[in-house]
Amino acid sequence: MNAAMSKLSVAVRKPAVKFVGKPTPVTYIGPGRAKEVGRLLGLLGAGKALVITGSYLYQSGQLEGLLDGIRKAGVEYTVFCGVQPDPTFAVADDLAKACAGCHAVVAVGGGSVIDAAKAAAAAAANHTRSAALVGVMKVRRHPLPLIAVPTTAGAGSETTLAAVISDPVTHVKRQLLDPKLVPMFAILDPELTVSLPAHTTAYTAMDALTHALEAYVSRYADAETDRQARIAIRLIVRYLPQVRENPADLEGREGLLTAAFFAGMAFTRTYVGYVHAFAHAIGGKFGVSHGLANGVLLPHIMRYYLPVCSGRFAELGRMLKLGMPGDTDEIKARRFVKLLYKLKRQMEIPARLEQFPASAIEEVIDLAFQECHGTYPVPRYFSRAHARKLMEAVCAQETS
Ligand SMILES: NC(=O)c1ccc[n+]([C@@H]2O[C@H](COP(=O)([O-])OP(=O)(O)OC[C@H]3O[C@@H](n4cnc5c(N)ncnc54)[C@H](O)[C@@H]3O)[C@@H](O)[C@H]2O)c1
Ligand SMILES: [Fe+2]
Numbered sequence: 001m002n003a004a005m006s007k008l009s010v011a012v013r014k015p016a017v018k019f020v021g022k023p024t025p026v027t028y029i030g031p032g033r034a035k036e037v038g039r040l041l042g043l044l045g046a047g048k049a050l051v052i053t054g055s056y057l058y059q060s061g062q063l064e065g066l067l068d069g070i071r072k073a074g075v076e077y078t079v080f081c082g083v084q085p086d087p088t089f090a091v092a093d094d095l096a097k098a099c100a101g102c103h104a105v106v107a108v109g110g111g112s113v114i115d116a117a118k119a120a121a122a123a124a125a126n127h128t129r130s131a132a133l134v135g136v137m138k139v140r141r142h143p144l145p146l147i148a149v150p151t152t153a154g155a156g157s158e159t160t161l162a163a164v165i166s167d168p169v170t171h172v173k174r175q176l177l178d179p180k181l182v183p184m185f186a187i188l189d190p191e192l193t194v195s196l197p198a199h200t201t202a203y204t205a206m207d208a209l210t211h212a213l214e215a216y217v218s219r220y221a222d223a224e225t226d227r228q229a230r231i232a233i234r235l236i237v238r239y240l241p242q243v244r245e246n247p248a249d250l251e252g253r254e255g256l257l258t259a260a261f262f263a264g265m266a267f268t269r270t271y272v273g274y275v276h277a278f279a280h281a282i283g284g285k286f287g288v289s290h291g292l293a294n295g296v297l298l299p300h301i302m303r304y305y306l307p308v309c310s311g312r313f314a315e316l317g318r319m320l321k322l323g324m325p326g327d328t329d330e331i332k333a334r335r336f337v338k339l340l341y342k343l344k345r346q347m348e349i350p351a352r353l354e355q356f357p358a359s360a361i362e363e364v365i366d367l368a369f370q371e372c373h374g375t376y377p378v379p380r381y382f383s384r385a386h387a388r389k390l391m392e393a394v395c396a397q398e399t400s
Pocket of ligand 1 (some may be wrong): 089153161
């Protein structure tokens with residue numbers, strides 16, 4: 001689809017997208033609050049719950065407080081702790097089977113765990129395979145109630161209407177998009193994110209920053225999503241360097257979790273954009289982590305938007321008090337984009353994605369354009385030549 005058709009398609013869909021109601025999970029924030037999962041299961045009247053998590057979190061003993069809370073609430077539970085990053089439909093279907101006899105699902109992990117749990121809770125309630133729910137509004141019956149406890153501060157899956165699941169054969173990431181997928185409760189407990197390695201903290205925060213910025217420049221942005229995106233951007237710029245200095249800083253960790261949540265609120269209404277489209281294509285094909293791919297691409301793509309977004313970026317520059325009070329919008333906007341490059345360097349995000357070979361550039365562009373064009377309300381379209389230039393700047397360095 002060319003740029004003109006894409007613009008038309010996103011414009012035509014805008015009223016429908018704005019019309020769809022999007023629930024917000026009841027949210028608890030603060031150190032130690034994950035222990036309240038048991039109490040919430042009690043409120044839901046659940047006699048038995050399936051707890052879905054990753055093996056590291058389970059084996060490290062970090063979930064003991066949470067599981068103890070469930071036991072104290074008199075709720076029976078089983079734990080499934082085998083969810084790997086970028087979950088596949090097979091994993092979601094195994095989880096759906098494990099939901100048998102359960103009245104609620106608890107997801108404790110990053111976006112991968114929460115997405116797998118969302119797909120499983122929906123598949124179980126609808127007696128179908130998770131792949132059958134790919135697409136927009138394909139979930140007919142309400143999923144089992146889901147309590148989401150994020151342990152990364154990035155994806156924002158605890159508040160979005162999306163679940164991203166990978167096809168193990170084609171390596172393409174597919175999306176289930178439905179307001180019924182929004183979890184019923186979200187618990188943002190910074191204690192659970194302290195164990196994140198420095199690089200995962202940085203990559204996941206760059207994912208959240210990408211959500212906020214793609215929401216801010218989206219053609220579907222409105223006053224509410226702007227407010228959410230601005231909160232997220234301010235918190236990430238303030239707290240990410242602080243947490244890098246001191247990984248155990250609970251105030252900073254809570255700030256990043258809150259940022260990821262607000263960024264999730266914003267992009268679930270505005271969609272994402274090219275950064276995600278390229279990151280999904282590269283991540284799906286070459287196993288590059290979602291946040292790393294976003295972090296590498298984000299400053300380049302925002303710089304490409306500069307000619308059409310200088311007013312928007314200048315607003316962000318002013319919010320962050322960049323430069324001098326008398327600077328023109330153009331200067332403020334450039335300072336903001338420069339800040340993105342600086343943050344990337346500070347977080348030691350590489351310039352290139354070494355798993356992504358130059359030979360795959362055309363295929364990645366096809367996949368990204370397929371995902372973005374006609375769906376994502378981006379402010380400026382890429383021609384194939386521009387996209388190729390961008391991919392050449394981020395793919396693996398040629399060895400001669
Ligand atoms: N549903 C949505 O709206 C949405 C939005 C953005 C991204 N996504 C998807 O989410 C996935 C990425 O999620 P993510 O960035 O949160 O990463 P992730 O869930 O894949 O986790 C990254 C790594 O961190 C580890 N980890 C998680 N918490 C930890 C902790 N507290 N301590 C130590 N290690 C920990 C995990 O085991 C994993 O190895 C991708 O599949 C992406 O496509 C979904
Ligand atoms: Fe993302």
